[in-house]
Amino acid sequence: MKMVMAIVKPFKLDDIREALYELDIQGMTVSDVMGCGRQQGQSDADAAIRDSISFLPKTKLEVAVTDDKVDDVIKAIQDSATTGRIGDGKIFVYDLSRTVRIRTGEKDKEAL
Ligand SMILES: Nc1ncnc2c1ncn2[C@@H]1O[C@H](COP(=O)(O)OP(=O)(O)OP(=O)(O)O)[C@@H](O)[C@H]1O
Ligand SMILES: [Mg+2]
Known part of the structure; x- marks a missing residue:
């Protein structure tokens, strides 16, 4: 299993969820x-003013998936989150060692 974590533009969340x-x-x-990313929190609008680091609001999405779905999930997030402009975000993938579904006690793949 993997945890796919994506930082995206907030207004893209509905498209990603679909x-x-x-x-x-x-x-x-x-x-x-x-x-903040490489532009240190500057949006297009204030890219001319390069004097300070600031932070922009983003949405963090975390999805636990089986290994066979990781590539499709990455592609789906990338395709739906892109605008082609700076700040579109990043996708990070972590190894996920255990999962428990609390109500049923199911574990790992069955718990997702
Ligand atoms: N190396 C990083 N580690 C952790 N979070 C990051 C990292 N890079 C970016 N992020 C997160 O992703 C958000 C969006 O990053 P962003 O898309 O601006 O990256 P970038 O490398 O500057 O790419 P771009 O040039 O397309 O803007 C940041 O606001 C931050 O929350
Ligand atoms: Mg950036």
Whole structure:
């Protein structure tokens, strides 16, 4: 199993959720976060003013998936999150060692 974590533009969340739904992904966690990338938190609009580091609002998406779905999930997120502009975000993939579905006690693949 893998945990796919993506930092994306907040207004792209609905498109991403629809793309993941098409892949039959049922569970995910979404959080409001702040972040900066290579432009150090400057948007296109203030790219001319390069004097300070700041943070922009982003959405963090976490999806636990079986190994066979990782490539499709990455592609679905990338395709649905892209605008082609700076700040489109990043996808990080972690190894996931254990999962437990609390209500049923199911584990790992069965628990996703
Ligand atoms: N190396 C990193 N580690 C952790 N989070 C990161 C990293 N790079 C980017 N992020 C997160 O992703 C968000 C979006 O990053 P962003 O898309 O601006 O990356 P970038 O490398 O600057 O690419 P681009 O040039 O397309 O803007 C950041 O606001 C931050 O939350
Ligand atoms: Mg950037």
